[in-house]
Amino acid sequence: MKTYEVAVAAPVPKTLTYGQPPGLGPEETVGPGMRVLVSLGRRKVTGYVLGPGEESAGQEGGFAVKPILELLDPEPVFPDLLIPFYRWIAEYYHFPLGEVIRTALPAGLTTGSRKVIRLTEQGRTHLPAADSRFSGAGFEWIQALLAKEVLTASVTATLRRKPPVQRLLGKWQESGWISIEDELGRKHFQDKKQSFVGFAQEFADQVGKDYSREEEFLAVLDKRHPELKKSERKTLSLIRELRLQAGGVSIPRSEITRRYSGAGKALKNLEGRGIVSVQERRVYRDPFGEAPHYFPRPAQLTAEQEAVLADLMPFLQIPSFQPFLLHGVTGCGKTEVYLQAAEQVLAGERSVLILVPEIALSSQLEAHFYSRFGDMLAVLHSGLSAGERHDQWQRIISGQAGIVIGARSAVFAPLTSPGLIIVDEEHEPAYKQEDGLRYNGRDLAILRARFAACPVLLGTATPSVTTYRNTRTGKYKLLEMPNRIQGQSLPEVQVVDLGVGRSSRPDLLFSDQLISALWENMEKRQQSLLFVNRRGFASFMMCRDCGHIVQCRHCQVSLTLHRSRQKLVCHYCGFSLPTRLVCPACSSAKVEGMGLGSERIEEEVRQLIPHARVARMDSDTATSRNQYLKTLRAVHQHEVDILVGTQMIAKGLHFPGITLVGVVWADSGLGIPDFRASERTFQLLAQVTGRAGRGEHPGRVIIQTYQPHHYSVQCARMHDYSAFYKREETLRRELQYPPFSRLVNIRFSSPDEHRVRECAEKVGGFLRRTIARQGMTEVEILGPAPAPLVRIKDRTRWQLLLKGRHPKSLHNLCYLLAEQNKEMCPGKVTLSIDVDPESMM
DNA sequence: AGCACGCCGACT
């Protein structure tokens, strides 16, 4: 009997063995990558076939092998060469393999059984009478049942556990009032089809190849088909015209009916007469929505671009594993290097994968690749609907799309033979997934390149300290592009100390220098950009009498004032309060907004320069891709004088018209408890300053800060990455932080604050004893301590940091912990392991 | 995750 190794989409630590599905002959095999339905306990869940199962499976003393119940798709959903990649990830991030695969696949492919309860005909008449006899939890449930007539598992799973409900359901089932069935929660993605209209063969012969002249075409119609109605003649003329425009191909039926609403019936008749042919063809939903901006190929490469491509070339022609860091200043023309490297690889019949940080629904890089590669390109990002995502996946797995661009999850794209992987803006924290499988897209890109034996190109103007260190030790090759294209100079940066008598307008957040620079720019009719680190109007509300800060009821964080919505909003859970409130601590009415946010800056700018056209871009205004693109377009067409925005505008956007960039409060991020705070601040400042002067006029930057002498600020002012790196490297080495050590963050959370603490301390004790016993002197245990944001969504969070030189010993500790987990973390305390944490919050 | 089993306090 054939058996298979199957990873189930459930938190089961091991893979399981299942037998041959019914309906398949003994010689037939279920291939790796197939998605199957299997029974797990008393449920049915999705499983992923990895290969043949254990030889001894099903022997006495072991377990009973259940058969695979069903194949869920006709074809595999991932190529089998990704299986070792998945296994490696499961081990490294301490995450169940089935869940890893579920994360890797496009959403909506996970099927499972759920109990569905239906009212029968009988029940519909008898139950309302019975209803009055019940009260309590069961009562609400009955009400819902009567209202909806159907209840699904999510509602019933919790209720069915309650014995009175259970008994009730049993009775009702016996009486024939309800039926309880297992139903599969299947989601089907219909392939999107469209009808295309062409001339039928016979008719095409009649009109001949040359139907380009209308009179001749109409003459043929008169002669051969005098019976045609007027609407039919008109329809044929239209098809002729459209075919001519499109170059002789079939025309989408929808296009014909759009142009001539009477064509619908006419087409039917014409098809019946054998004059036109209508074909259904599969089409892919267009993920771009409207056509993106077209970027032409440059006539000539810069000397730097040539040099970098020459260094890359040997690795592209005969691919082998090698990481590269492409360190190029903002505006140096990295994109063209990516494009030409990709072209080279595609010419060699291998595919290309490009990762971009998920920047606000769109990326200009995507438009560049689309301009160059058109239909060969597949995109995968969070802006796609489930159907679009599924389509893109199909295009990749079928080999139609040889080049894929997408956000971090695109690292799992089902390409069979990548010849190059590109990670743009490699330093971006957005590559780290912060829930579920906490992977880092950039790190996995490097791993995938290793498995695929191909080069991986990390590009950025501000390399992460870890990546740059790897070029120092020789693990990565360093490629540099220190100059902007067309000889543009880097902008002049001025640092303004917010601490000393900064302004003639102390009520505002603008220094005199920034105000006059904004005015000057207005007079020169040039655009300005103001960068703010926070969303909202003010970052928090404070009582002027007692100093109390208004916090969220469920998360221990201050609420943010959103003036346009007249609300105080929690940015963690969405909880909100009205803006008019008395101090919860002292009942004073003097509770006012403090700090700053993009909304407040926008308003102050309007006050300062009333005739300026001001636009704001943050995650509140860029709610949809369209909205975002609209604002971008307005900026490009110079319909905006001053653009106010958050992180979103700092990254990767190219605004040729902007000559002044103002950073309102540069050191706001230096206060957060994270060893990477300086790195983040430097990167942000360097990226923001890079937005200035990317057109014909030189740029100017004004950085307002309370810490003008901080090295993050000073190095950004000098555009000096290497000075920053040297300083930071020294600090990291002294404190033994990455890249001089590895970290694992063990996170504990529970609604019960005492239990989390107790559990965290128990685990801390256990780990300390273990390293003492095993003499693991190189491993350090920090904490446990409450997380910087202690309470989020009604859960208290603690954390414990493992720090060590060798990842192996850290992993061993994690395994030992997993074995002992249940004894130390009973009940409602959830423990999650964050390997290589990116944020400690 | 779900689902079952088994252990214990608080009610008819």
Add this chain to the structure above:
DNA sequence: GTCGGCGTGCTC
């Protein structure tokens, strides 16, 4: 006494 809540362990 058992009812109903919760903690523990398993799933091929």
